Amino acid sequence: MTILETDRPGSEVDSGADALTLGRQVRERRIALGMTLEQLAAAVDRAPSQLSAIENGKREPRLPLLRALAAALGVTVDELLLDEAPNERAALEIAVERAQRGTVFRSLGIQPIRVSKATSDDTLRAILGLHQEVERLHSERAATPEEARRANTELRTEMRAAGNYFADLERAAAELLRGAGYSGGPVSQQMISTVAEKLGFQLHYVSNVPHSTRSVIDRRNGRIYLSSNLPSRDARAPILRALASVVCGHEEPRNYGDFLRQRVEANYLAGAVLLPEEATVSVLQEAKKQRRISMEDLRDAFGVSYEMAAHRFTNLATEHLELPVHFMKAHESGTLIKAYQNDGVRFPSDALGNLEGAMVCRNWTARTIFAQPDRFNPWYQYTDMAEGGTYWCTSRVEKAKEGLYSVSVGVRFDDVKWFRGRETPHRSKSFCPDERCCRRASKELTLKWQAAAWPEAATPTSLLAALPTGTFPGVDSHEVYAFLEEQEQRS
Structure with a gap:
């Protein structure tokens, strides 16, 4: 514990302890010595009202007074500045006082109670419990679709500014691989198991993983639960995404912004481990030298999915190859699922600037690929844009439980010379967001x-559903906790 280094008059205390905790430390030590407030006030030459304000956490003592208090109480300044409550009762009082001073409590317009010795522990716990529930409901109501989209837009802006490259996650991935003895080539399932073991976790494949989860990590017993139906070739990424919460020091998300950021970091870390930075950059630099950069070759070199290879290329291309790029994942319906860019391409978006859920132009590579009979080979296409010039994209169709989707990577026309597929004759024009481009039927x-057609909309089941709530949006906590309890009792 440290205190302010200067001794000049008027200096305020600078420590990890807040005013409430410091006040309770003073009060508890005074009472332990059998001193009255008036006696302590006389010992430090201050008015009792001043000390009362300090003990109630309404005023912070300046450094000279803090030293005088410590001397009068027979302790050190560091002991007064401990950031832990002196006992359980004091901790409860501090929690209630802090809650009553918070914005949520103040917004209720309720007069705060005076916490005194006569206030029972049960009363304090009841007040604290009610406040926590009100705070939870307040957070859920604040998590509107607009707030979630705004948080997503802010995160995408931050990622674009960084070139979709996060050096701290690259370092974390490299450290995990070194600890597991990685020496090059594809990262095996066994090596991922070693990574988990080094972090103190055992892998458990079970048939009853909660339906609302991809995996469940039990930090108490050092276990990671995954579905036994998960194909072995896909098991590596889910394990790494689960371990990301430990590696990145994730805490329970406070809002949608935290939740989205943690999800991005988990996906990034998984990609950075399965396609190690140094080895991947070496492959890409050689491919650039040969003017044959290919997502398929990157996929095959490290034994990962096409989507992960494309995503990883997006992370590294600007940082290491000086190639601004964009990445897209689009559903066969035309809905944009995921997108990143730092090459200036104008993605479709809503009024808040959010990309996910917007409709992709029918003339973009991400849509035209669905009309191609050959799904085995990649589809290459140039697209002349109304704004921003011409872009070249390579795309491939993948299959998921929600249907077909395309994964596309693109660059500006000036940078296509480094890629395989640049000789393609396929070309289109896009004038979106002008509706005359592809959204409006001919006259x-x-x-x-117009007067004869009456289609029945295939309304998505989620259209009128509320935004998922909870600490981890969409996760059934009752189901998760019951699952962990059952697993613990079995062992």
């Missing part, structure tokens, strides 16, 4: 069918 078809 002839409109006149013929």
